[in-house]
Amino acid sequence: MEKEFESSRIVMHISRGCLVVPLHKELLDKELRQVQDNILDRIIETKVKGLVIDVSGINIMDTVMAQNISDTLKMASLLGATAVLTGLKAGVVVSLLDLDFEFQGIRISTTQEEGILELEQLISSKIEQDYWEDER
């Protein structure tokens, strides 16, 4: 853990070049939006190349929250951070299906650790690719 940031009672940190955001309590819509703003600010400020949003502490994800998380992950990608969603619980997955909500185009990993590992590999292969493209 290199650095910690706090926003709306959510503590995010940078681990192995990735911004890790564990969501673990019920948040009001405006708090969710604030967390979203803070995530995007941190990405620009720290120039991290990866974002992990971990929802293993979330039991209830309604359509508004799911949409917010999905948007945040997509915005992060547009800012150049490869994003992954981790820690979806069985109850959340079953409910999302009934809500007809799909995390379209979102990379998903089971645990936070696995998410970081996946991002590390993706980012390093991307850097290598960029390097070879520059050489040519």
Next chain:
Amino acid sequence: MVANKRSINISEEIDIILAVKEAMEMAKKAGFNETRQHMIGTAVSELARNIKVYATKGQISIRILKRNKNSGIEIIAEDNGPGIKNLGEAMKENFSTTESLGLGLPSVKRLMDEFTIESKVGEGTKIITRKWA
């Protein structure tokens, strides 16, 4: 101790969170497993949100049900809001009024086992929904 019956007034966003919390505790008491507790909580979240967005205020009532050896939970969402003009349309998949996400009523129906709705334009909406453990 968790009560067998509870009513929560919905007018602020925080009330949605309170209603969900209450529903989850009662679902647990009624014997629902964790996954199904979460489904009930999600349904309550959608119903309470509808009240807040479309009617500004209303009420969520939660009750533990007993039927023979079976137990369940009943959620009633009531408001005196504008009502729903076209119920048939609102229950159709992907139907939306002002918000892109729509009312989410088909979702609530899928999350729960039983679902009935009454709505009168200018008078309000009442949704009764149940799920059995």
